[in-house]
Amino acid sequence: MTARPPLALLALGWFAVVWFVVPLLGLAWRAPWSDALGILGSDSSLTALRLSFFCSAWATVISVVLGVPLAYLLAMVSFRARAAVRAICLLSMILPPVVGGVALFFAFGRRGLIGQYLDEWFGVRLPFTTLGVVVAQSFVAMPFLVITVEAAIRQVDPRLQDAARTLGASPMHLFRRVLLPEVQPALVAGAVLAWARALGEFGATITFAGSFPGRTETLPLSVYAALESDPGAALVLSLLLVAVSFVVLVSLRDRWFGGVRPAGRR
Numbered sequence: 001m002t003a004r005p006p007l008a009l010l011a012l013g014w015f016a017v018v019w020f021v022v023p024l025l026g027l028a029w030r031a032p033w034s035d036a037l038g039i040l041g042s043d044s045s046l047t048a049l050r051l052s053f054f055c056s057a058w059a060t061v062i063s064v065v066l067g068v069p070l071a072y073l074l075a076m077v078s079f080r081a082r083a084a085v086r087a088i089c090l091l092s093m094i095l096p097p098v099v100g101g102v103a104l105f106f107a108f109g110r111r112g113l114i115g116q117y118l119d120e121w122f123g124v125r126l127p128f129t130t131l132g133v134v135v136a137q138s139f140v141a142m143p144f145l146v147i148t149v150e151a152a153i154r155q156v157d158p159r160l161q162d163a164a165r166t167l168g169a170s171p172m173h174l175f176r177r178v179l180l181p182e183v184q185p186a187l188v189a190g191a192v193l194a195w196a197r198a199l200g201e202f203g204a205t206i207t208f209a210g211s212f213p214g215r216t217e218t219l220p221l222s223v224y225a226a227l228e229s230d231p232g233a234a235l236v237l238s239l240l241l242v243a244v245s246f247v248v249l250v251s252l253r254d255r256w257f258g259g260v261r262p263a264g265r266r
Contacts, residue, residue, distance in 0.1 A: 048218060055137055063198075092142075093143040129215070129216065160178055199241070205221060
């Protein structure tokens with residue numbers, strides 16, 4: 001017999017659902033649905049959309065290329081400062097995005113810690129460029145992949161790795177043939193999360209790369225710019241981002257919860 005849940009908890013739980021649903025209903029209520037296709041098909045919207053997908057795709061590639069080795073390091077290598085290193089690498093998950101943008105500016109700006117040498121030696125300037133958008137997005141998105149893949153690596157059965165070592169597998173062969181196949185679902189989920197976070201990035205992007213149409217104005221920045229001049233367009237573009245985020249979360253449901261049924265259900 002299933003225990004009856006406390007009514008007070010159920011009431012508060014459903015109130016929390018309403019808390020999240022009402023703002024989304026507000027967007028849908030005020031959106032100019034009759035003009036939605038025209039807004040989405042406008043040159044400015046398509047340009048921002050293409051730039052958003054281009055930059056977020058490259059930010060995801062960077063997150064995978066750098067984030068997977070970082071996750072392996074944090075999960076498999078024991079060293080004294082590991083907790084501090086993990087905290088630093090995941091800090092941008094909870095850091096105010098505008099602070100992340102300021103940090104990037106003083107690190108990679110024309111007179112920044114590293115940016116001055118990029119400019120002097122290679123003629124590379126990151127702020128207010130499309131590449132700067134990619135850097136800002138990867139900075140805030142990579143931790144989502146790292147934390148997902150690290151958790152998956154920690155859950156891999158050590159006996160699989162011991163058996164591979166016994167058969168003479170090198171560390172790289174062990175990584176490619178044993179660990180990667182085992183964590184592939186988590187890697188895909190982490191990459192999708194990183195992409196979605198990069199697609200929706202605003203604060204670090206506008207601080208580090210600015211908002212220049214066709215060059216750095218991604219979809220979230222386009223929404224912000226349209227709020228004053230064309231609120232209807234801002235609503236439609238906001239709903240597009242909401243829809244993309246919703247699809248991502250629904251598609252990753254089983255990755256997070258493993259398809260677990262509510263307690264008491266058979």
